[in-house]
Amino acid sequence: MLVRDAMSTLxxxxxxxxxxxxxxxxxxxxxxxxxxxxxxxxxxLGIITERDILDAVGAGLDPDVxxxxxxxxxxVVFASPAWTLQEAAEAMTHGGFRHLIVLDGxxxxxxxxxxxxxxxxxxxxxxxxxxxL
Numbered sequence: 001m002l003v004r005d006a007m008s009t010l011x012x013x014x015x016x017x018x019x020x021x022x023x024x025x026x027x028x029x030x031x032x033x034x035x036x037x038x039x040x041x042x043x044x045l046g047i048i049t050e051r052d053i054l055d056a057v058g059a060g061l062d063p064d065v066x067x068x069x070x071x072x073x074x075x076v077v078f079a080s081p082a083w084t085l086q087e088a089a090e091a092m093t094h095g096g097f098r099h100l101i102v103l104d105g106x107x108x109x110x111x112x113x114x115x116x117x118x119x120x121x122x123x124x125x126x127x128x129x130x131x132x133l
Contacts, residue, residue, distance in 0.1 A: 003088050004081035006120045007102050007110030013038050016069030020053050020061075023068050027053075033115075034099040036108050037072040045108065046072035047101055078103045081110070085117050 012035040014023055027035055027050060037046040052071045057063055077091050079100040088100055092114060102110040 001085050001120050002081065003079050003083045003085065003100075003102055003112050004110070006085055006088075006116040007079075007081070007112040008032065008116060009110045011036055011101075011108050011111055013108070014048075014068055015039070016042070016067060016072065018068045020056055020063040020066045020068065020071065023048055024050075024053050024063065032111070033113060034111055035068075036101055036111070037068050039069060039072070042069075042074075045076065045078075045101065046074040047076055047099060048072050049097075049099055051098075073097075076101060079112055080104070085120060088112055089114075089117055 010030060010032065012026055012030055012032060014026065014035050014037055016037055016039040023035055034047055034049040037048050048068050048071055056066055056071055077095050077100060079088050079091065079102045081102055081104050091100060092098060098114045100112050101108050102112055
């Protein structure tokens with residue numbers, strides 16, 4: 001199975017000036033764990049995750065003052081829609097992260113998460129186990 005088969009095509013894109021509270025609100029409303037941060041003046045594309053927001057709030061930082069730009073990961077590993085789920089899982093394991101922005105052409109077309117991969121693998125593994133009985 002390929003990344004294109006598992007990825008979410010709902011890509012929330014925010015700007016670097018969004019506060020952490022704004023980012024959290026938008027992510028929560030869409031029930032997603034990561035947002036693409038688009039900053040054409042600096043790094044281009046980055047990612048902010050629920051973990052980044054949780055870490056900032058846990059450290060006592062004010063979510064109404066802190067901006068996405070301060071907490072964005074800019075050293076991002078991007079996936080291709082043509083990657084296998086195995087390749088995506090290996091990239092996540094190697095990099096220690098749970099989300100990959102999927103790029104095709106000029107921009108993001110999706111995000112694939114560990115949850116997306118598990119959702120695809122779990123039914124296949126269950127049906128194999130059931131067939132063995």
